[in-house]
Amino acid sequence: MADTTSKKTAKKPSLAERLAKLGLVKPMDFVVHLPLRYEDQTQIYPIASLAVGEYAQIEGTVVQQHIVQRPRRQLQALVRDSSGELMVRLLHYYPNQIKQFQVGQTLRLRGEVRRGFQTAIEMVHPKVSQAGAPLATTLTPIYPTTEGLSQPALRKAILQALEDVELDDTLPPSVRQQYDLWEFAHAVRALHYPAAEQSQALLNQTHPAWKRIKFDELLAQQLSLAAARARRAKLKAPAIAASQGLASQLLHQLPFHLTAAQQRVIAEISADMQRAQPMHRLLQGDVGSGKTVVAAFAAVQAIEQGYQVALMAPTELLAEQHYQKLQGWLAPLGITVSWLSGSLTMAQRRHAYEAITQGQSQLIVGTQALIQDKVQFARLGLVILDEQHRFGVTQRLDLSRKAADSLRSLDDQGQTLLPHQLNMSATPIPRTLAMTFYSDLDVSIIDELPPGRSPVQTKLVVADRRDEVMQRIQAAVQAGQQVYWVCPLIEESEALQLQTAEDTYEQMTQALPGLRIGLLHGRMSSAEKNVVMDSFRLAQLDILVATTVIEVGVDVPNATIMVIEHSERFGLAQLHQLRGRVGRGAKQSYCILMYQHPLSAIARQRLRAMYETTDGFEIAERDLALRGPGEFLGVRQSGQMLLRFANLEQDADLIEQAKACASYLYEKHPTVATRHVARWLGTKEELLRS
Ligand code: ADP
Numbered sequence: 001m002a003d004t005t006s007k008k009t010a011k012k013p014s015l016a017e018r019l020a021k022l023g024l025v026k027p028m029d030f031v032v033h034l035p036l037r038y039e040d041q042t043q044i045y046p047i048a049s050l051a052v053g054e055y056a057q058i059e060g061t062v063v064q065q066h067i068v069q070r071p072r073r074q075l076q077a078l079v080r081d082s083s084g085e086l087m088v089r090l091l092h093y094y095p096n097q098i099k100q101f102q103v104g105q106t107l108r109l110r111g112e113v114r115r116g117f118q119t120a121i122e123m124v125h126p127k128v129s130q131a132g133a134p135l136a137t138t139l140t141p142i143y144p145t146t147e148g149l150s151q152p153a154l155r156k157a158i159l160q161a162l163e164d165v166e167l168d169d170t171l172p173p174s175v176r177q178q179y180d181l182w183e184f185a186h187a188v189r190a191l192h193y194p195a196a197e198q199s200q201a202l203l204n205q206t207h208p209a210w211k212r213i214k215f216d217e218l219l220a221q222q223l224s225l226a227a228a229r230a231r232r233a234k235l236k237a238p239a240i241a242a243s244q245g246l247a248s249q250l251l252h253q254l255p256f257h258l259t260a261a262q263q264r265v266i267a268e269i270s271a272d273m274q275r276a277q278p279m280h281r282l283l284q285g286d287v288g289s290g291k292t293v294v295a296a297f298a299a300v301q302a303i304e305q306g307y308q309v310a311l312m313a314p315t316e317l318l319a320e321q322h323y324q325k326l327q328g329w330l331a332p333l334g335i336t337v338s339w340l341s342g343s344l345t346m347a348q349r350r351h352a353y354e355a356i357t358q359g360q361s362q363l364i365v366g367t368q369a370l371i372q373d374k375v376q377f378a379r380l381g382l383v384i385l386d387e388q389h390r391f392g393v394t395q396r397l398d399l400s401r402k403a404a405d406s407l408r409s410l411d412d413q414g415q416t417l418l419p420h421q422l423n424m425s426a427t428p429i430p431r432t433l434a435m436t437f438y439s440d441l442d443v444s445i446i447d448e449l450p451p452g453r454s455p456v457q458t459k460l461v462v463a464d465r466r467d468e469v470m471q472r473i474q475a476a477v478q479a480g481q482q483v484y485w486v487c488p489l490i491e492e493s494e495a496l497q498l499q500t501a502e503d504t505y506e507q508m509t510q511a512l513p514g515l516r517i518g519l520l521h522g523r524m525s526s527a528e529k530n531v532v533m534d535s536f537r538l539a540q541l542d543i544l545v546a547t548t549v550i551e552v553g554v555d556v557p558n559a560t561i562m563v564i565e566h567s568e569r570f571g572l573a574q575l576h577q578l579r580g581r582v583g584r585g586a587k588q589s590y591c592i593l594m595y596q597h598p599l600s601a602i603a604r605q606r607l608r609a610m611y612e613t614t615d616g617f618e619i620a621e622r623d624l625a626l627r628g629p630g631e632f633l634g635v636r637q638s639g640q641m642l643l644r645f646a647n648l649e650q651d652a653d654l655i656e657q658a659k660a661c662a663s664y665l666y667e668k669h670p671t672v673a674t675r676h677v678a679r680w681l682g683t684k685e686e687l688l689r690s
């Protein structure tokens with residue numbers, strides 16, 4: 001008896017549970033659970049006509065069978081039809097499959113066509129069915145599914161829902177007409193019951209049914225962004241008057257003139273802060289464009305009016321650097337800048353908390369430590385996030401919540417005041433993303449580098465030529481320049497990464513006697529890191545061997561060479577960030593990307609992009625094209641918010657239309673808007689709210 005109970009608790013999830021895992025609960029959820037792709041089982045293709053990468057159905061006869069032991073035990077069957085032959089490989093198999101693939105058997109096989117070893121093409125674990133059976137008369141939809149839920153079971157549930165629910169249209173006829181859209185019912189039926197003669201349009205998603213679905217999805221997203229904007233417009237922030245004195249004092253004591261672009265964005269930010277709504281602005285500027293000083297101007301405006309400013313950076317190294325720089329600029333104006341990080345001692349931290357709570361600290365620079373519960377600001381007016389894409393959604397939420405708490409005392413008409421928020425990033429947002437996921441954000445762009453800089457020259461060097469690279473950096477050091485040497489990224493193992501950095505340091509020290517070489521890696525304490533970083537900044541070190549800890553924001557203008565080993569392992573955004581560490585002074589700088597063969601297709605394209613352009617926008621566009629929005633957005637978005645059907649690149653026109661339609665519906669037909677969002681986003685709407 002005891003036995004059966006324990007079995008029961010471990011029982012498999014029910015069908016309903018498995019469906020719910022896919023978010024399929026209400027009938028309408030099923031209706032909009034649309035096929036990921038279609039398989040064409042309506043035809044038998046001649047083997048000779050198949051191309052690598054396509055999904056195909058063939059019929060052929062087994063002419064040879066082998067059980068192979070190496071490199072892995074597997075069953076191989078050579079299958080032939082009148083046009084050609086291909087190899088079938090089963091990497092694990094049952095005895096009855098040996099029988100199934102016996103020489104002389106004629107079979108129908110379905111699967112992805114891959115490049116083969118012994119034959120030009122092969123199929124690995126194809127689906128097997130009886131040769132000569134009737135062919136499908138429609139395309140076969142393949143749905144996104146989950147473990148333990150078969151395609152037929154899922155399809156059955158979906159088709160049932162299509163019968164059960166009324167497929168009313170959320171869009172009025174006038175709107176459908178204006179944007180040339182199919183009726184909703186018509187569209188979903190076409191997608192779930194795909195007719196064979198429309199196969200091409202369905203497969204490549206150009207079918208009008210797909211257009212309707214993509215439009216609906218984009219519209220829902222735009223509507224929900226419009227709602228978020230409207231909610232934000234109701235929020236209150238302290239209106240902070242433009243600076244009367246501090247800003248011009250700061251301007252006069254800077255060792256350089258602001259660029260026109262910097263002046264323009266400083267004015268945009270200042271105007272935002274003078275309004276009684278919280279600023280929600282992204283300051284975008286390529287690496288080295290001078291965002292930090294812009295942040296300083298925003299800070300003095302708030303400080304002059306008696307508010308505190310928090311500046312948060314994603315790494316301790318970067319936060320420390322900001323602290324030093326801002327302290328240097330602002331202390332002479334009589335502003336108290338304090339520093340808060342996880343590595344302070346308890347006593348130091350208590351002291352820092354107190355100064356923040358009492359309001360003595362005017363500008364507080366730090367890491368995530370800033371959003372710890374113990375930190376209570378007296379009068380927080382402005383929050384600045386540097387390299388904002390590095391922070392998770394929750395961290396940013398925490399900071400605004402904290403800010404809301406600390407400003408509550410200022411609330412005069414019973415409404416909470418929120419601080420203004422300035423996000424800074426060197427990673428530009430491609431246009432399509434700006435129109436979708438980020439459309440609730442105001443953007444300021446620094447589109448100009450400080451004068452006297454020449455673009456970094458990028459060289460691709462194969463790893464065998466390491467010696468030449470060493471000679472070159474030696475010559476540069478003798479000419480008084482400094483060098484970064486970035487060690488290979490080893491994502492699988494932090495320990496291995498550390499090991500590699502230490503080994504590289506040893507090798508460099510031996511190969512380049514007489515040069516002053518430092519080592520920087522993520523396992524060092526921040527005090528240790530600071531010592532190394534300071535010596536590099538003060539030119540007491542010639543070469544800094546480092547892991548990617550130096551990726552964001554580090555600013556040492558005298559460094560002119562950036563060497564990246566195994567650059568093929570890095571992402572495009574990361575390479576661009578690393579390259580941005582040089583080219584910050586007047587001297588010509590170089591980025592040397594060492595790579596090792598063989599290069600994957602993607603790695604090749606990344607390196608080519610780095611070689612061909614130094615323009616951060618161009619890099620971002622290419623990065624988006626290579627990785628797709630999901631990865632591009634990274635931590636910022638939770639998976640559910642991503643578009644399932646529309647494609648940001650191909651459907652740019654539809655995005656425009658959906659945007660126009662959304663503002664019309666939102667203004668004129670709010671009930672239509674609400675219903676449409678409910679159908680498409682359902683519970684996901686909650687997420688968009690945050
Ligand atoms: P990023 O935009 O990458 O954060 P930084 O703010 O670190 O760039 O600025 C890069 C370097 O350029 C810093 O040394 C900074 O002091 C300097 N800088 C900023 N603005 C100017 C300017 N207008 N003219 C000359 N140098 C500038």
Ligand code: MG
Nearest residue numbers: 291292386553
């Ligand atoms: Mg920066």
